[in-house]
Amino acid sequence: MARKRGNGEGGISRRKDGRWEARYYVDTPDGRKRKTIYARTRKEVAEKLARALTEQQEASPAFVPTSITVSEFFAQYDEVAKHTMKRRGFETYHDIARLHLLPALGSWKLEDLTREYVQRVYSQKRDAGLSAARVRRIHGVLASALNLAVRWRLIDRNVCEEVSPPRVPPPEIRPLNQEEAKRFLAAAEGDRYHALYVLGVTSGARIGELGGLFYSDLDLLHRVMRVQRALITGRGGQTFEPPKTSNSRRSIGLPKRAVGALERHRERQAAEGFPVEGDVLVFTNKVGKPINPSHLLCRSFKPLLKRADLPDTTFHAATRHTFCCLSLLQGVNAKSVSLAMGHSSVAFTLSRYASYIPDYGDTADGMDAALE
Structure with missing residues (x-):
């Protein structure tokens, strides 16, 4: 037997004529009425449904109690999230909802959720061995979903605002030092992905950004690389998406070492018969397909660490963290480093990498010297 949908809850399906339709309900003086929205694509109809539900709830004079359960609300939220979140973000959200939130909260009425019970769920998760970060x-995820429920006036407050999640200590940053970085790149000489490692260490680009790099993004004459997209690998395969944040779409100056490595890489690819101009990938596997980060890490990166006699670490630490820390240690302006990293602000860069900024002496002594 099909379950009864909660107040205002929508459903999306494809029609025989190829169009998509979304159905939702509104309360009228004559009783509950069904409304239908049509669009050419699932994404378009989901966006129209989200707008209609938001307008419906905002038009309501006040919060109206409803019998909708957490599971029923998340079924509705799912339709919105899959078209508003990036692919990997949606997969993470979906896993958290399926594995943790719905088993613990799904049968509760949305309006009956209490801060005490949500706090207890968090404590139970910690006792079961989940990390504070998880x-x-x-x-x-729960707070974001309940914020939408408040906007739609399904509930009058978000209980997550009254709950204290566990504190997460700042992650330890373990970049390569100057000598280790030299050993790392020396050991990468002759590797198919030598240029990728050089670019990672000298530009701070993320592994997905390197995987999504096109030759049209490179201006080797002026030594500039433009980060325009990222290669995302998920359960459904690989896709290209915009960079992580708006600040992540950036231009990065390249040192001569990186330019030389890229030129040699391009010559080898051309010799192998792969295109090396225009909107084609810079880094591919042996058959010209996008790199698989998992394969790259286990088949190339980890053996490379052993060849360089380096402790086990992550690609992110060996490249991105190393670029940022070595740049700051060399006295590069913090704003320039922050822009190259694609950080949200210089303040974020300074707070996370403060210990790597050189100590140029006491400010009081500096002022004495300046005003003598």
Whole structure:
């Protein structure tokens, strides 16, 4: 037997004529009425449904109690999230909802959720062995979903605002030092992905950004690389998406070492018969397909660490963290480093990498010297 949908809950399906339709319900003086929205694509109809539900709830004079359960609300939220979140973000959200939130909260009425019970769920997750970071992520998913429920006036407050998720200590940053970085790049000489490692260490680009790099993004004459997209690998395959944030879409100056490595890489690809101009990938596997980060890490990066006699670490630490820390240690302006990293602000860069900024002496002594 099909379950009864909660107040205002929508459903999306494809029609025989190829169009998509979304159905939702509104309360009228004559009783509950069904409304239908049509569009050419699923994404378009989901966006129209989200707008209609938001307008419906905002038009309501006040919060109206409803019998909708957490599971029923998340079924509705799911339709919105899959078209408003990036692919990997949606997969993470979906896993957290399926594995943690719905088993613990799904049968509760949305309006009956209490801060005490949500707090207890977090404590149970910690007792079961989940890390503080994972529980905090669970909290983030629930808080985001309940914010939407408040906007739609399904509930009058978000109980997550009254709950204390576990504190997460700042992650330890373990970049390569100057000598280790030299050994790392020396050991990469002759590797198919030598230029990728050089670019990672000298530009701070993320592995997905390197995987999504086109030759049209490179201006080797003026030594500039433009970050325009990222290669995302998920359960459904690989896709190209916009960079992580708006600040992540950036131009990065390249040192001569990186330009030389890229020129040699391009010559080898051309010799192998791969195109090396225009909107084609710079880094591919042996058959010209996008790189698979998991394969790259286990088949190339980890053996490379052993050849260089380096402790086990992550690609992110060996390249991106190393670029940022070595740049700051060399006295590069913090704003320039922050822009190259694509950080949200210089303040974020300074707070995370403060210990790597050189100490140029006491400010009081500096002022004495300046005003003598």
